[in-house]
Amino acid sequence: MNEVEIWDQLRGGNQKAFNSLYQHFIQPLYSYSMGITNDKDLIKDCLHDLFVELWKNHATLGPTTSVKYYLMASIKRKIVRHLESQMRNNTHHMNYMRDYVEDLPSQEHVMIQGEEQWLGNQQLLKGMDLLSRRQREAIQLKYFQNLDTDQISASMRINHQSVYNLIFGALRVMKDGMSTKTFAIQ
Secondary structure, three states: OOHHHHHHHHHOOOHHHHHHHHHHHHHHHHHHHHOOOOOHHHHHHHHHHHHHHHHHOHHHOOOOOOHHHHHHHHHHHHHHHHHHHHHHHHHHHHHHHHHHHHOOOOHHHHHHHHHHHHHHHHHHHHHHHOOOHHHHHHHHHHHHOOOOHHHHHHHHOOOHHHHHHHHHHHHHHHHHHHHOOOOOOO
16 A cells, blocks of 8 residues: 555545545554553544544645654644643642532531521512512512513513502512511411
8 A cells, every 4th residue: 555645645535545544544543542541432532533634624634755654643642632631621620629619618507598598488488478469470570580571561461660560569568578577487
């Protein structure tokens, strides 16, 4: 096999030449790559990427006197870049986890926050029970479904001012009901 001649045919877009190079070099490149890393999946991915890029960029490939060394250097660069990227990602991940773990609240703090949230939710539910059906609908559309005034107006088939009045009135009823302690959390 004349590597240089087949390489030049590949550069001209000959798919048979590409197939021939692939068949001839895939196993030696795989064996060579195993000397760089033993991550078989990474090697397969890099080899796949290398040959895809060769075919995709065949028209811009330059001439070479040794296809074998060109491919070996290319696969080595590709694997080393992936390994360096993995190391950077692992270092970043470890730094993030270290910082995150240091900032974690205590278990007691988490339990207190959970209880406070539960109490708040219970008060909110009790406050919602004080509202009329239309007020409750307006509050749900505004704060639970995140609709804007135009969307609420269209959904409820009322004008903008009525939307404002319903929401303001509902919030006042809830605030008054929650502040006068007319209900107890059970």
